[in-house]
Amino acid sequence: xxxxxxxxxxxxxxxxxxxxxxxxxxxxxxxxxxxxxxxxxxxxxxxxxxxxxxxxxxxxxxxxxxxxxxxxxxxxxxxxxxxxxxxxxxxxxxxxxxxxxxxxxxxxxxxxxxxxxxxxxxxxxxxxxxxxxxxxxxxxxxxxxxxxxxxxxxxxxxxxxxxxxxxxxxxxxxxxxxxxxxxxxxxx
Amino acid sequence: xxxxxxxxxxxxxxxxxxxxxxxxxxxxxxxxxxxxxxxxxxxxxxxxxxxxxxxxxxxxxxxxxxxxxxxxxxxxxxxxxxxxxxxxxxxxxxxxxxxxxxxxxxxxxxxxxxxxxxxxxxxxxxxxxxxxxxxxxxxxxxxxxxxxxxxxxxxxxxxxxxxxxxxxxxxxxxxxxxxxxxxxxxxxxxxxxxxxxxxxxxxxxxxxxxxxxxxxxxxxxxxxxxxxxxxxxxxxxxxxxxxxxxxxxxxxxxxxxxxxxxxxxxxxxxxxxxxxxxxxxxxxxxxxxxxxxxxxxxxxxxxxxxxxxxxxxxxxxxxxxxxxxxxxxxxxxxxxxxxxxxxxxxxxxxxxxxxxxxxxxxxxxxxxxxxxxxxxxxxxxxxxxxxxxxxxxxxxxxxxxxxxxxxxxxxxxxxxxxxxxxxxxxxxxxxxxxxxxxxxxxxxxxxxxxxxxxxxxxxxxxxxxxxxxxxxxxxxxxxxxxxxxxxxxxxxxxxxxxxxxxxxxxxxxxxxxxxxxxxxxxxxxx
Numbered sequence: 108x109x110x111x112x113x114x115x116x117x118x119x120x121x122x123x124x125x126x127x128x129x130x131x132x133x134x135x136x137x138x139x140x141x142x143x144x145x146x147x148x149x150x151x152x153x154x155x156x157x158x159x160x161x162x163x164x165x166x167x168x169x170x171x172x173x174x175x176x177x178x179x180x181x182x183x184x185x186x187x188x189x190x191x192x193x194x195x196x197x198x199x200x201x202x203x204x205x206x207x208x209x210x211x212x213x214x215x216x217x218x219x220x221x222x223x224x225x226x227x228x229x230x231x232x233x234x235x236x237x238x239x240x241x242x243x244x245x246x247x248x249x250x251x252x253x254x255x256x257x258x259x260x261x262x263x264x265x266x267x268x269x270x271x272x273x274x275x276x277x278x279x280x281x282x283x284x285x286x287x288x289x290x291x292x293x294x295x
Numbered sequence: 296x297x298x299x300x301x302x303x304x305x306x307x308x309x310x311x312x313x314x315x316x317x318x319x320x321x322x323x324x325x326x327x328x329x330x331x332x333x334x335x336x337x338x339x340x341x342x343x344x345x346x347x348x349x350x351x352x353x354x355x356x357x358x359x360x361x362x363x364x365x366x367x368x369x370x371x372x373x374x375x376x377x378x379x380x381x382x383x384x385x386x387x388x389x390x391x392x393x394x395x396x397x398x399x400x401x402x403x404x405x406x407x408x409x410x411x412x413x414x415x416x417x418x419x420x421x422x423x424x425x426x427x428x429x430x431x432x433x434x435x436x437x438x439x440x441x442x443x444x445x446x447x448x449x450x451x452x453x454x455x456x457x458x459x460x461x462x463x464x465x466x467x468x469x470x471x472x473x474x475x476x477x478x479x480x481x482x483x484x485x486x487x488x489x490x491x492x493x494x495x496x497x498x499x500x501x502x503x504x505x506x507x508x509x510x511x512x513x514x515x516x517x518x519x520x521x522x523x524x525x526x527x528x529x530x531x532x533x534x535x536x537x538x539x540x541x542x543x544x545x546x547x548x549x550x551x552x553x554x555x556x557x558x559x560x561x562x563x564x565x566x567x568x569x570x571x572x573x574x575x576x577x578x579x580x581x582x583x584x585x586x587x588x589x590x591x592x593x594x595x596x597x598x599x600x601x602x603x604x605x606x607x608x609x610x611x612x613x614x615x616x617x618x619x620x621x622x623x624x625x626x627x628x629x630x631x632x633x634x635x636x637x638x639x640x641x642x643x644x645x646x647x648x649x650x651x652x653x654x655x656x657x658x659x660x661x662x663x664x665x666x667x668x669x670x671x672x673x674x675x676x677x678x679x680x681x682x683x684x685x686x687x688x689x690x691x692x693x694x695x696x697x698x699x700x701x702x703x704x705x706x707x708x709x710x711x712x713x714x715x716x717x718x719x720x721x722x723x724x725x726x727x728x729x730x731x732x733x734x735x736x737x738x739x740x741x742x743x744x745x746x747x748x749x750x751x752x753x754x755x756x757x758x759x760x761x762x763x764x765x766x767x768x769x770x771x772x773x774x775x776x777x778x779x780x781x782x783x784x785x786x787x788x789x790x791x792x793x794x795x796x797x798x799x800x801x802x803x804x805x806x807x808x809x810x811x812x813x814x815x816x817x818x819x820x821x
Contacts, residue, residue, distance in 0.1 A: 138513025282532030
């Protein structure tokens with residue numbers, strides 16, 4: 108501090124400036140750390156509606172008292188020439204019971220395309236209780252020109268799901284990831 | 296300490312001349328002047344972009360520009376005004392005033408000071424050159440939300456990214472300099488709680504800058520790698536999340552709004568006591584209120600994104616945290632009013648600007664309180680009501696604060712008095728036009744006019760025409776402003792050291808104009 112005579116003010120200045128540079132660098136790191144923090148936070152709270160990975164179905168109890176409406180949506184992202192739709196658009200399910208539904212895709216383009224479906228559950232909190240035991244979204248799809256594919260998806264809703272949830276919407280968006288996969292193939 | 300400084304400085308006591316004086320200067324007054332002129336140049340360029348916007352919005356339908364170009368104008372207007380006009384203006388004031396307010400001979404790190412200024416012209420050359428590129432300038436709004444700026448951004452987005460990197464480096468270096476100067480260079484006896492409010496608000500601003508500019512740099516770096524290096528930070532197809540971009544951006548963005556307004560708070564806290572001829576009411580509470588605002592600014596960011604689909608708990612938290620900021624802000628406003636209470640007030644131009652600042656900033660604060668309430672924000676979101684709100688806190692807030700500072704300290708900088716008559720004419724015209732421009736936007740916004748759209752429903756025609764007329768008038772008043780400033784620089788009427796009858800503080804003990812090297816021997820502060 109300037110109140111006291113400092114032997115070398117330049118050195119004191121450099122020292123404090125360096126400390127502040129460290130703060131700035133740490134804050135760059137913090138900016139990047141927000142990415143995994145965000146993922147962890149969303150995973151715990153389910154806020155962004157992302158579903159978790161593959162679940163195991165261990166049949167315990169089925170809550171026949173409750174019936175929840177599950178809606179299915181499917182659409183292709185921009186630049187994705189696939190027809191993508193659910194066979195069943197909505198159904199009623201009992202928590203604890205496993206169900207299977209089917210989604211249809213058809214490649215309209217005259218070349219092979221790799222697709223990746225990204226799921227999202229609304230309301231976000233329901234994503235914590237929506238378990239998929241088998242899903243096409245766990246892997247990529249490679250469709251030849253004009254090819255059609257029926258894709259199964261098996262799921263069950265956890266019996267612990269809050270009473271306030273009456274409807275769950277599961278939405279899939281199909282992205283064209285041919286470029287990324289080509290690049291990774293080229294690298295290998 | 297004083298002996299060391301004298302030794303350090305006495306070998307170049309005279310002023311260097313010519314272009315190299317400005318290129319190589321390490322003098323805080325020169326660098327402050329450079330910042331202020333640069334800021335004014337950017338204010339003019341950003342203002343021209345605003346004129347294009349208001350011209351297109353003068354009538355419904357598309358008359359003058361293509362929607363694509365209109366989007367480039369809204370984007371560049373925002374970026375240039377925020378990073379080019381408002382922020383460098385306050386940094387310029389900090390450079391000029393902080394050393395002579397705390398009795399320091401110069402900024403602590405003069406060479407870095409030179410560097411942090413001279414980065415800026417390069418940063419804005421990068422940004423503005425994008426206007427002449429194939430595909431046009433960035434067109435995704437100053438908030439550059441992904442995927443608009445990543446997947447769908449024009450090729451020139453990369454120039455924008457590197458421009459933002461440079462601006463960030465410049466701001467971080469500038470704020471490191473301020474912090475080191477304030478901590479290490481104060482005159483003997485100038486304790487932290489004796490510092491002028493402007494120094495305090497800038498110290499807190501500098502900490503905000505160091506905390507959030509790196510986060511912004513991180514965000515644009517993620518954009519860069521998403522665009523070119525196959526990462527998927529913001530790309531859902533690769534497992535990323537575009538909403539996360541908004542979280543990271545506003546984690547920077549909300550403290551950023553206080554970075555722009557806190558120095559203006561400090562300026563008002565200097566000027567109001569001077570012209571009320573009373574010390575600032577509640578000095579300590581002013582310091583704590585400023586610190587409280589800065590701390591709260593880190594936990595309110597998501598109020599900019601209530602409509603992304605947040606859970607109720609999140610909406611409630613961010614709503615209440617935001618409303619809480621009204622408390623320290625209210626403390627400040629009441630302190631300014633209490634400072635004037637029973638004071639012998641005179642209304643010279645700096646005081647008029649400071650008063651207009653208090654009143655109009657408070658209007659902007661009130662519309663901010665309205666926007667903070669989640670349920671109504673769903674209606675206001677992305678409408679002209681938001682535009683009205685942030686222009687009220689930025690134009691009659693930050694920019695009026697800067698203009699108040701310029702009028703207040705101009706005699707100290709130049710040694711001459713400015714033309715009070717023309718300054719007052721400029722003030723009254725500007726306050727008329729600023730309200731004519733931005734007040735009707737409240738109404739068009741409440742009626743549902745969306746922002747960033749070149750065409751609009753006929754129902755909004757009258758409000759938009761009024762706003763456009765106001766904007767053209769507002770632009771013209773800037774010509775008077777610069778004429779008054781130049782007139783003062785070339786002026787004949789000499790100012791005294793104290794300039795203003797009620798002025799207190801170390802800067803007024805220096806002769807006018809302030810000598811090129813000042814306080815080489817630290818003053819005594821009681």
